[in-house]
Amino acid sequence: MEASSVSSNLYEQLNFRGEKQKVISSNIANINTPNYKTKDLVFDDVLNNKLDNTLKMKQTNSRHIASIDNNSSIGNPKLIQVAGLEEQNDGNNVNLDTQMSEMSKNKVLFDAIQSSIKRDSRLFRSVIESSAKN
Template sequence: MTFFSRTFDSLQHGLDYAALNNKTIANNIANVDTANYKAREVEFKAVLDDKLNKGFETKRSHEKHYDFNDKTTAFKVRTNQTTAYNHNGNNVDVDKEMSNLATNQIYYNALIDRMNGQFNSLQSVIRGGS
């Protein structure tokens, strides 16, 4: 069962990221007309790079494989303070946010499909392969 739990943990971690990203994007869109509101984004790549740069113990079955089993990573939400697109100091680009929302939805749906596949595989094993 270790295979399934590790896979489910990874998928859950991805779903946590997608949910936070969706909430952040929706908040940006909701505040598109709010004076001095600054757009926020979830930092995924920065967190991953930070973990890779600090180094962590991995278990490998091949010298080129990594085992990313550190589940303590918390995603960070960063506020973009460097730009202002609107005259009121707001920097939300609604077209960019809608594009990000669509991309995140595709990512989320892919994770759900993968998780459903894992449940179907588990169900098949329980039923004896039939």
């Protein structure tokens, strides 16, 4: 059971941030690998596309305002090769400073999402506890 309809989206974002961490770690691990190209995990464009497509009204009666279609399956993130980066003499284009910055940003977002899930769960629990007292 989910604490709210937002929970599934938060869990998907949390999973995405975990996978993105793996990609960033892989980039850092391959910093000295000849001809290795920096990779990135893209999800935001997929999310924005999905939200544009799912927030359409559906009417069951001409006098009703329909509910929003909630499809929680947003889609899989895509692993892409980052283009336009400066290459070293061996063909590798991984920049350690950029990857460390991305890792820090990803950690902050991961922690924020995790905090939101905890807050959402506490709210859900308090509602259940309050209804049990009545």
